[in-house]
Each structure stands twice: as structure tokens, then as C-alpha cells.
Amino acid sequence: MKGWMGTVLRVDLTDGSIVKEPLNMDLARDYVGGRGLAVRMLYDELPMTCDPLGPENMLVFINGPLTMTGALSSGRYMIVTKSPLTGTICSSNSGGYFPQAFKCAGYDAIVISGCSNKPVYLWINDDQVELRDASAIWGTDTVVAQRAIKSETHKEAKVACIGPAGENLVRFAAVMNDDSRAAARSGVGAVMGSKNLKALAIRGSQGVRVTNPEAYLKSLTISNHVKESELGMAFGEFGTPLFVDVMNANNCMPTKNFQEGFFEAGDEINGAEIIDRTLVRSKSCYGCALNCGRNTRLPEGSKYEGRGDGPEYETLFSLGSNILVGDLEEVTRMNYICNELGMDTMDAGATLAAAMELFETDRLTANEIGFSLEWGDGPAAIRLLEMIGRGEGFGKIAGLGGRHLAEKFGAPEVFMGSKGQGFAGYHPRGMVGIGLLYATSPEGGNHTTGNTIQRELNGIPEPMDPFSGEGKPEYVIQRQNETAFVESAGLCVFPYMLLEDGISLVAEFYSAAVGETYTTRDIMQLGERVFNIEREFNRKLGFSRKDDTLPKRLTEEPHPEGIGEGNVVPLKEMLEEYYRLRGWSNEGLPTPEKLSELGIR
Amino acid sequence: MITVSIKLSGRLTRHYKSVNKQKTEWATIESPATVSDLLDTYGISEKEAHIIVVNRYKAQLNTILHQGDDVWVLPLAHGG
Numbered sequence: 001m002k003g004w005m006g007t008v009l010r011v012d013l014t015d016g017s018i019v020k021e022p023l024n025m026d027l028a029r030d031y032v033g034g035r036g037l038a039v040r041m042l043y044d045e046l047p048m049t050c051d052p053l054g055p056e057n058m059l060v061f062i063n064g065p066l067t068m069t070g071a072l073s074s075g076r077y078m079i080v081t082k083s084p085l086t087g088t089i090c091s092s093n094s095g096g097y098f099p100q101a102f103k104c105a106g107y108d109a110i111v112i113s114g115c116s117n118k119p120v121y122l123w124i125n126d127d128q129v130e131l132r133d134a135s136a137i138w139g140t141d142t143v144v145a146q147r148a149i150k151s152e153t154h155k156e157a158k159v160a161c162i163g164p165a166g167e168n169l170v171r172f173a174a175v176m177n178d179d180s181r182a183a184a185r186s187g188v189g190a191v192m193g194s195k196n197l198k199a200l201a202i203r204g205s206q207g208v209r210v211t212n213p214e215a216y217l218k219s220l221t222i223s224n225h226v227k228e229s230e231l232g233m234a235f236g237e238f239g240t241p242l243f244v245d246v247m248n249a250n251n252c253m254p255t256k257n258f259q260e261g262f263f264e265a266g267d268e269i270n271g272a273e274i275i276d277r278t279l280v281r282s283k284s285c286y287g288c289a290l291n292c293g294r295n296t297r298l299p300e301g302s303k304y305e306g307r308g309d310g311p312e313y314e315t316l317f318s319l320g321s322n323i324l325v326g327d328l329e330e331v332t333r334m335n336y337i338c339n340e341l342g343m344d345t346m347d348a349g350a351t352l353a354a355a356m357e358l359f360e361t362d363r364l365t366a367n368e369i370g371f372s373l374e375w376g377d378g379p380a381a382i383r384l385l386e387m388i389g390r391g392e393g394f395g396k397i398a399g400l401g402g403r404h405l406a407e408k409f410g411a412p413e414v415f416m417g418s419k420g421q422g423f424a425g426y427h428p429r430g431m432v433g434i435g436l437l438y439a440t441s442p443e444g445g446n447h448t449t450g451n452t453i454q455r456e457l458n459g460i461p462e463p464m465d466p467f468s469g470e471g472k473p474e475y476v477i478q479r480q481n482e483t484a485f486v487e488s489a490g491l492c493v494f495p496y497m498l499l500e501d502g503i504s505l506v507a508e509f510y511s512a513a514v515g516e517t518y519t520t521r522d523i524m525q526l527g528e529r530v531f532n533i534e535r536e537f538n539r540k541l542g543f544s545r546k547d548d549t550l551p552k553r554l555t556e557e558p559h560p561e562g563i564g565e566g567n568v569v570p571l572k573e574m575l576e577e578y579y580r581l582r583g584w585s586n587e588g589l590p591t592p593e594k595l596s597e598l599g600i601r
Numbered sequence: 602m603i604t605v606s607i608k609l610s611g612r613l614t615r616h617y618k619s620v621n622k623q624k625t626e627w628a629t630i631e632s633p634a635t636v637s638d639l640l641d642t643y644g645i646s647e648k649e650a651h652i653i654v655v656n657r658y659k660a661q662l663n664t665i666l667h668q669g670d671d672v673w674v675l676p677l678a679h680g681g
Contacts, residue, residue: 230649231677234611245610249654249673262657267624272614458651458677562657 002209003065003513004028009107009129011122013195014055014114018129023108030599033064033108035091036488036530038080041111042089043533048540052084052187053169053194055115061160061200062109063099064490068208068286070216071509072223073492075099075286083186083443084194085171085347085401086420089537090186090443094160095285095492096178101158103490104204112197121161121199123153126206134198139164141340142176143308149201161199162189163342168391169193170399172347172422176339180309181285184344186421186443187401211515215508222505223289226495235494236282236291238271240313243425245270247317250457250466251562252430254423255321256375257353258416258553261427262562265326269316273328280307290494296332304333311335311345314447317425318349322416323356323381330378334385341389348388350415350422350445351402352381357414364409369394419444419547428550428569429559431456433464433472435569436578439548440476440588442534448487450479454497461500469570473578481527488530529598532590536600545588548575603632603668607639610675613650616643630666637662639672651677 010019031040038060050056060080067074077099083090102110105124112122119134137148142163149159160177166189173189174182183189192198210216226232234242244266247253251261267273274294283293297307311319311331319325319334338345358364359373366372370393373380387395398405402422406415416423421444428435433452441449455475456466464471482503486493489510496502507523518526538547550571559567579586583594590600608625609616619626630639636653640646640662652675653660666672 230612234676238611242611246652246675249610249652249675251657271611272624460677563654563659 001025001029001514001516002211003069004033004108005103005106005206005208007107009110009124011110011112011131012114013112013116013120013131013197016131018131028065028108031530031533032485032488032526034062034076034078034488034490035080035093036484036526036533038062038078038109039089039091039530039534039537041109042080042082043537046082050082052082052087053190055195057082057191057194059112059188059191059195060109061102061112063103064488065513066509067490068100068103069210069509069513070213070219070287071491071513072219072226072505073285073288073290073495074490075288076487076490076492077102078487079175079183079188081188081191084169084190085187086444087541088419088443088543089534090188091487092175092183092185092188093448093487094175094177094181094183095288096181097286098158098160098177098181098202099490100286101202101204103208104206105202106204106206110200112195115194116196119196119198121149121197121201124200124202125154126204137198138167142342143179143340145199146176146179149199153201154203157201157203159199159201161342162192163340163389164391165341165343165389165399166190166193168389168399170343170388170391171401171404172344172351174338174342174344176342180339182339182344185346185446189342210513212512215512218508222499226498227289229498231498232290238275239282239292239294241271241274241294241311241316243313244316246457247425247427250430251559251564252427252457253321254317254416254425254427256324257322257357257414258423258427260560261430261564263321263326266321268326269320269328269331277328278332283309285492288492288495292494298329298332302329304329306333306336308336308339310339314425315345315349318346318422319352319381322349322353324376325378325381326376327378330382334378334382337382337385337389341386343385343389346424347401347422348385350417351388351398351405352384353416354402354406354414355384355398358406358409358411361411363411413552416551416553417445418549419543421445426453428554429567430564431466432469432567432569432574433466433476435550435554435571436469436472436476436574437480439550439571439575440480440578442531442538448483448493450476450483451497452476452479467564467567469574473574473581476578477581480531481524483527484530485523485527488526525598529600532594532598533600535584535590536595539589545575545579545586548588602629603634603666604629605639605666605668605670605672607643608671608673610673613645613674613676616645618643634666635662636660636664636666636672639666640674645674649676650674
């Protein structure tokens with residue numbers, strides 16, 4: 001079967017061994033690649049009780065059978081591991097051009113185990129693979145590290161690296177590639193740091209073989225269709241910051257640690273404001289027509305300096321509305337700090353929001369932090385972010401994540417996340433399906449495992465009442481299964497979720513790559529298998545219904561003035577229906593019958 | 602006649618009448634007027650107006666406008 005490169009690279013950092021082995025094609029057929037295949041590999045190989053930051057944990061860098069095939073937006077890769085933030089399985093994905101180099105070097109997956117006794121980076125130049133000393137770049141930020149490694153290796157090398165946050169084991173440390181693209185979520189950067197692995201640098205010159213290359217000519221037509229659609233043009237022009245207005249207008253933009261859904265200063269940090277004040281150019285990942293990336297620069301005369309990528313919508317929410325900072329320059333500076341130090345802006349924001357609420361309620365004092373931390377105080381937020389990334393003072397405590405912080409200071413209810421991971425920028429009281437998604441995601445508060453916006457807010461293809469739980473379990477399951485496949489195949493979810501027939505297109509591309517016919521139903525079943533193996537992984541670690549929770553703020557405190565006023569998330573009712581439709585027990589665990597039906601052994 | 606504020610988002614901002622880019626602008630329209638009447642004066646089609654919000658609550662094209670209302674019109678968008 002084509003699509004896959006057929007080789008897995010295994011690197012043991014403890015003894016420095018590097019071994020190439022053939023890809024297990026039975027597993028690849030059953031779990032596709034990317035997220036699905038990596039989870040299955042870890043399910044089989046990982047000592048479940050291992051410390052996520054110990055040498056026994058494994059880190060799988062993996063692309064998918066559609067990565068680099070010519071399929072629309074096929075420039076994605078994933079990092080899969082046991083998360084130090086949540087203790088669950090996690091799959092953190094990123095785009096850019098690193099995935100292209102990775103696959104073209106001839107590998108489907110790179111499995112990292114053990115722990116080096118000194119800082120190293122992995123240099124892969126097609127079939128030449130070596131570990132190199134990284135002592136000289138340990139401690140550098142992600143921009144400096146990427147430049148240094150490129151100059152040491154090859155000008156065409158693509159680098160994925162950690163910054164000081166990963167080295168300091170910040171539980172929400174990211175892995176950065178292509179300057180500012182981030183595999184940000186769940187603390188994958190801390191796992192790299194715990195292994196003394198600063199970076200992977202890859203140069204690949206091989207092609208990817210597919211069975212029916214002509215099928216991908218369709219990508220060009222669809223690409224143009226997507227690009228020229230109203231939505232595609234909006235994405236190209238405004239990027240994801242377009243969503244500031246959409247969420248704010250719908251009273252769904254999480255504000256003041258999810259106490260509210262409307263940010264008065266939304267106009268100061270929206271897509272139009274970025275175009276006016278900071279945008280240098282838009283940019284895209286490999287093979288993508290959407291151009292949703294933003295390269296920006298803080299303007300001359302600004303109180304801060306810098307140039308980089310973003311902020312994306314999720315950052316505008318997490319380091320903007322959710323901590324009441326409505327100054328675009330301050331939010332942009334925070335975004336650059338997170339990119340440079342290598343941190344997830346979303347969990348950084350969730351942690352800051354929890355800290356600000358703790359400070360407001362006198363549970364956390366200026367003495368403990370080192371300074372006051374009022375809502376909306378951008379300079380204080382910037383200072384705390386730098387302390388977190390560099391592991392200094394109170395930053396060491398905050399770097400353990402928002403859940404830990406809230407528990408330590410006696411108010412676990414102020415952490416807005418599930419399973420220890422902070423929520424994304426969609427207020428569940430204003431669209432309750434996303435609440436169910438957050439609660440049941442294998443890795444906690446993650447919106448990318450099956451966003452429900454398309455029907456709940458956009459009404460596409462059919463409208464759904466965003467405030468009612470009716471029909472949401474079925475819809476969330478559908479989105480979770482679709483996304484599980486898309487992320488396993490090595491695609492970006494964006495364009496496929498914009499197209500009404502997106503999943504049939506994915507089935508077409510997948511069939512054309514591997515040379516066997518897959519229907520939409522087949523694709524959905526593969527996605528369901530992936531989602532269930534993740535659940536099984538978590539079950540082995542003791543996760544069950546008790547962990548599929550939302551904070552009381554979302555289920556008991558009514559939504560304030562505006563659209564959805566008075567609404568709460570009917571989680572209990574939705575969960576029961578969700579488990580029934582999934583074929584899981586009342587405890588939220590896949591039944592033996594369900595596992596057998598899906599061929600999970 | 603009534604005067605309402607109108608705020609346009611995303612690519613709809615090209616319909617603003619003011620030459621300078623504004624975050625909102627004021628529109629005066631003969632009363633009684635609906636959202637649809639207001640959008641007509643801006644050349645915004647029903648298809649383009651995917652989300653309509655008046656005074657922070659969801660509204661429809663046939664929603665009657667009153668003096669001082671805040672009208673916000675948004676196109677279709679997707680999450681990130």
C-alpha cells in the first residue's frame with residue numbers, strides 16, 4: 001500500500017541507539033497514521049504507569065499517509081505522548097513545512113524513548129541520522145535555536161525545537177517549528193525537555209508515492225473553490241482573528257476566566273485591528289490555500305518590540321479577553337513571548353486567568369507572586385509569562401498549570417479546563433455542544449478534537465439550537481470521529497470542515513493514496529476506532545466518567561446578559577446519551593462488545 | 602426617522618459608507634424600519650448577513666429597529 005513511507009525510526013536517548021524498522025502495515029491499515037497509529041503504538045508499548053516526565057515515557061513524532069500527497073492542506077504532523085499536564089494520552093499537532101521534510105526524509109514516525117545524559121538534538125538528513133550535542137544551544141529561545149541548528153546542519157533543514165519552557169518542564173511547554181508554528185497543547189515540549197532533547201532537524205529529499213496521483217489534481221480545483229468562497233476569502237484576509245467578532249457577537253467569547261461571554265474591548269484586538277496595526281503578511285502551511293497564518297510586527301513607537309507570527313484567535317481569547325487585556329500590543333507581545341520561550345498560549349492564558357481570579361479573591365497575594373496581578377494588567381501578565389517560561393520565582397508554581405495552581409491556593413473551581421487542560425475560546429454556556437466536546441475529549445479542554453461551531457453557530461448544514469443539549473451527543477460523536485480520522489491521515493481539519501462534503505473528499509484522497517476503496521462510512525469507522533483506542537488508553541490509567549467534567553461555572557452559574565442569557569451546560573443529560581450512543585458503559589468506558597465490533601484487541 | 606449604530610465585521614466592512622475605516626457608524630433611516638431595510642441601504646444582501654445581533658441579542662431580518670439600537674452584522678465564519 002502506498003501513502004506511507006514504510007519506515008519507523010526509533011531513537012533511544014539513554015544509550016544513543018538509532019534503529020530503523022519497517023512500519024507495521026497491519027497496524028497502519030487499522031489505525032491509519034498520525035494520531036491513530038501513534039496512540040496504538042503507545043497503547044502497546046508504553047508502561048502505562050510511567051511518569052510523563054520520566055525516561056520511560058515515549059514521544060512519537062508522526063505524519064500521516066496523506067501528508068505531502070498533494071491532498072488539500074496536507075502539511076501536518078503530530079506529537080503523541082503521555083501528557084505531563086493531564087496524565088492522559090495526548091496528540092498535539094502542527095503545520096508549516098517541517099512535516100514535509102519529515103515525511104520526505106523517508107519516515108512515517110520517529111519514536112523517541114529514554115533520556116540523554118546531556119542536551120542533544122536529532123539530525124536527520126534523509127537516511128543519515130545522528131544525535132548531536134546541543135549543550136551550546138540549551139537555554140536559547142526557539143527562534144535562536146532554530147537558526148543555530150539550521151546553520152549547523154543544512155540551509156534546507158526544518159527544525160522542531162523546544163525553548164526554555166520545555167527545558168524547565170513547564171507543563172504546557174510547546175514544540176515550535178518553522179519559526180512560530182506550534183505543537184502547543186498538553187505539554188509535549190516538557191516531555192522533550194525531560195529527555196534533554198532540544199530539537200529535531202530534518203532534511204528530506206524523497207517523494208511520496210501514491211496509487212492514483214491524478215486524483216490529487218482535484219485538489220487544485222477545490223483549492224480554488226475554497227480560496228474564492230466567501231469564507232475562504234475571509235480567512236485569507238483576516239485569518240482566525242476573524243473569529244473575535246463572531247464569538248463576541250454570539251456572547252461566546254470567554255471573558256474574565258469564563259465568567260462572561262462578551263468582551264467590551266473586542267474591537268481593539270480583532271482581525272481588522274491586526275490588519276491595521278500589526279500585520280506584515282499572511283502565510284500558509286504546505287499545500288494550503290487558506291493562508292490563515294499571520295506574520296506580524298509590533299509597530300515603531302510601540303512600548304514593546306518584536307516580530308513573529310500571530311496572535312491567532314485562540315491567543316486573542318486566552319491572553320486577551322479571558323484576562324481582560326484589550327491592548328493589541330500587549331497581547332501580541334505575550335504571544336511572541338510564548339512562541340519564543342515555547343509555551344502554549346491557551347494554557348498560559350488559562351493559568352494567568354486562574355491566577356488573576358485567585359488574586360482578586362485574596363487567595364493569592366502580591367507577596368507570593370512578587371507583584372500585583374489585577375485583571376487586565378498586561379505588563380504584569382507579560383512579567384509572569386516570562387517568569388513561567390524561564391522557571392523563575394512564582395513562575396515555577398504557575399508553570400505546573402492552571403489546575404495545579406487553583407488547587408494549591410484552595411480554589412480548584414477557578415481553573416477553567418477539563419482533565420487539567422485549559423479550554424479553548426468557545427464559551428460552552430453559549431454553545432453547549434462544545435461543552436460536551438471539552439468534557440469527553442481524551443486530552444481535556446481541546447477544541448480541535450471535533451469542533452461543533454459549524455452547526456451550533458453557523459447552522460451548516462442544518463441549524464442546531466446552541467443552548468439545548470438535544471442532538472448534541474450524536475453530533476459531537478460525529479465530529480470527534482471525523483476529526484480523529486483527519487488528524488490520523490495527516491491533514492489539517494480546517495478546509496475539510498469548511499466543505500459540506502469534506503469527509504467524502506477525505507475518503508477519496510485516502511483511497512487514491514493507499515490504492516483501496518474507502519467509503520465515508522469506512523472513514524468514520526476508522527475514526528471511531530481511533531477515538532476508542534484513546535479512551536481505552538485513558539481507561540488503563542484510571543480515567544472514566546468521573547473525569548468527563550466541566551467546572552461548576554459552566555454547569556450551574558447562568559450565562560450573563562446577551563445571547564444565551566441564563567443558559568448553563570446540561571452536561572449530565574448529554575453525557576448519558578453520549579455514552580449510550582458510543583456503546584460505552586454508564587461509567588464512560590468502552591464495553592467489550594464495542595471493542596470487539598471495532599476490532600480493538 | 603430613527604438613528605441606529607451599525608457595526609460590520611469581516612469582509613462586510615467594505616460596505617461601510619464612511620471613507621475612513623470605522624468600528625461602527627451611525628445610520629439614519631425612515632421609521633418604521635427593519636434590519637432588512639437598514640441592510641438595503643448598505644447594499645448588504647440577505648445571504649451575506651449570516652449573524653444579526655441587535656442590542657446584544659440575536660435578531661432577524663424582520664426585526665423592527667428603534668431609536669438608538671446597536672446593530673451588528675456578521676458574515677459566515679469558522680472557528681480556529
